[in-house]
Amino acid sequence: MIKPSMLGSLRSAVSRGSSHLARRGYSSDSTPERKVVVLGAAGGIGQPLSLLMKLNPLVSSLSLYDIAGTPGVAADVSHVNTRSEVVGYQGEGELGKALEGADVVIIPAGVPRKPGMTRDDLFNINAGIVKSLCTAISKYCPKALVNMISNPVNSTVPIAAEVFKKAGTYDEKRLFGVTTLDVVRAKTFYAGKAKVPVAEVNVPVVGGHAGITILPLFSQATPQANLDHDVIVALTKRTQDGGTEVVEAKAGKGSATLSMAYAGALFADACLKGLNGVPDVVECSFVQSNVTELPFFASKVRLGKNGVEEVLGLGSLSDFEKEGLEKLKPELLSSIEKGIKFANQ
Numbered sequence: 288m289i290k291p292s293m294l295g296s297l298r299s300a301v302s303r304g305s306s307h308l309a310r311r312g313y314s315s316d317s318t319p320e321r322k323v324v325v326l327g328a329a330g331g332i333g334q335p336l337s338l339l340m341k342l343n344p345l346v347s348s349l350s351l352y353d354i355a356g357t358p359g360v361a362a363d364v365s366h367v368n369t370r371s372e373v374v375g376y377q378g379e380g381e382l383g384k385a386l387e388g389a390d391v392v393i394i395p396a397g398v399p400r401k402p403g404m405t406r407d408d409l410f411n412i413n414a415g416i417v418k419s420l421c422t423a424i425s426k427y428c429p430k431a432l433v434n435m436i437s438n439p440v441n442s443t444v445p446i447a448a449e450v451f452k453k454a455g456t457y458d459e460k461r462l463f464g465v466t467t468l469d470v471v472r473a474k475t476f477y478a479g480k481a482k483v484p485v486a487e488v489n490v491p492v493v494g495g496h497a498g499i500t501i502l503p504l505f506s507q508a509t510p511q512a513n514l515d516h517d518v519i520v521a522l523t524k525r526t527q528d529g530g531t532e533v534v535e536a537k538a539g540k541g542s543a544t545l546s547m548a549y550a551g552a553l554f555a556d557a558c559l560k561g562l563n564g565v566p567d568v569v570e571c572s573f574v575q576s577n578v579t580e581l582p583f584f585a586s587k588v589r590l591g592k593n594g595v596e597e598v599l600g601l602g603s604l605s606d607f608e609k610e611g612l613e614k615l616k617p618e619l620l621s622s623i624e625k626g627i628k629f630a631n632q
């Protein structure tokens with residue numbers, strides 16, 4: 288039986304909870320209306336990502352778009368008793384309505400890898416999908432922040448930039464390649480080896496999002512741990528091959544979906560906090576950049592009311608990381624150029 292004293296403590300726990308949420312940018316009274324769109328919402332990433340965005344109190348309107356299957360996903364997710372209104376849109380004819388008024392558009396639309404494939408092997412199909420979705424974004428919600436998940440990210444982000452440039456809507460502050468899963472993996476793997484609580488771990492991951500272009504900076508990891516060089520080498524390799532580890536374990540049934548949904552939800556939440564004026568929101572992302580000579584590069588980015596507020600530098604690197612940085616540049620540049628060429632042909 289519930290006693291009145293128990294209700295009292297429950298009420299104060301809830302109020303403690305809401306002031307905690309308010310400090311973190313989740314105040315219910317002052318939280319602005321925010322529309323988030325998921326393109327590819329019926330897919331392996333799209334479904335759990337839609338659920339996680341439904342759980343986010345910063346979202347007031349959740350728009351779920353796919354070429355098929357979205358009415359069911361939207362009906363399902365809409366029964367979750369949280370703030371946002373959910374609407375499902377299906378097929379190209381409904382894409383405009385899905386996008387109108389968006390603050391953040393998350394794009395996990397496109398085919399995933401099978402064992403033996405590289406992310407670049409997805410280019411032929413996914414480049415066209417991304418090009419047509421970004422054309423619609425430039426028409427229906429040119430001011431939205433775009434979170435690109437579709438692979439190969441090293442090429443799909445430059446494709447998006449070129450599409451927006453052609454439409455006259457490009458704003459480099461609003462386009463992001465989502466590399467959060469690399470950070471999530473680096474944190475998990477580092478915590479395991481360093482024997483530190485994973486929730487306290489931070490590891491920047493820079494470069495791009497494919498194989499050796501993924502460069503975790505374990506020399507900057509916190510809490511610090513004196514790991515041997517061969518352990519750092521192994522951790523680096525495991526982070527770079529994290530996607531392949533999942534593709535092989537799924538044995539033909541796709542690539543990372545659940546951990547990606549988590550990572551995508553984290554990054555979208557950071558974008559929303561930035562839009563809402565929460566200070567010091569910093570995440571790694573693949574963005575237009577002057578950090579190296581490459582036109583796009585992943586590094587820490589400070590998020591704000593207009594998207595990218597500041598692209599942060601690399602900090603000091605170990606010799607091993609400096610070597611990794613030089614090695615990744617030719618591959619990353621060629622993926623960027625491939626995307627630019629495709630968008631302009």
Ligand SMILES: NC(=O)c1ccc[n+]([C@@H]2O[C@H](COP(=O)([O-])OP(=O)(O)OC[C@H]3O[C@@H](n4cnc5c(N)ncnc54)[C@H](O)[C@@H]3O)[C@@H](O)[C@H]2O)c1
Pocket residue numbers: 326327328329330331332333352353354355395396397398399400409413416420435436437438439440465466467468469496541542543544547
């Ligand atoms: N950035 C990352 O870290 C990361 C991590 C994991 C996966 N990915 C990539 O995300 C993409 C999606 O992976 P998945 O496992 O969800 O694949 P999936 O096949 O399960 O889902 C993709 C969804 O996209 C939809 N789609 C296809 N064409 C579309 C279009 N024109 N408009 C809207 N939707 C469309 C499909 O109908 C499907 O529902 C892949 O390219 C994968 O490589 C990226």
Ligand SMILES: O=C(O)C[C@H](O)C(=O)O
Pocket residue numbers: 399400406438468529530531533534542543
């Ligand atoms: O590995 C893939 O193909 C999917 C994704 O890019 C990942 O890192 O898990």
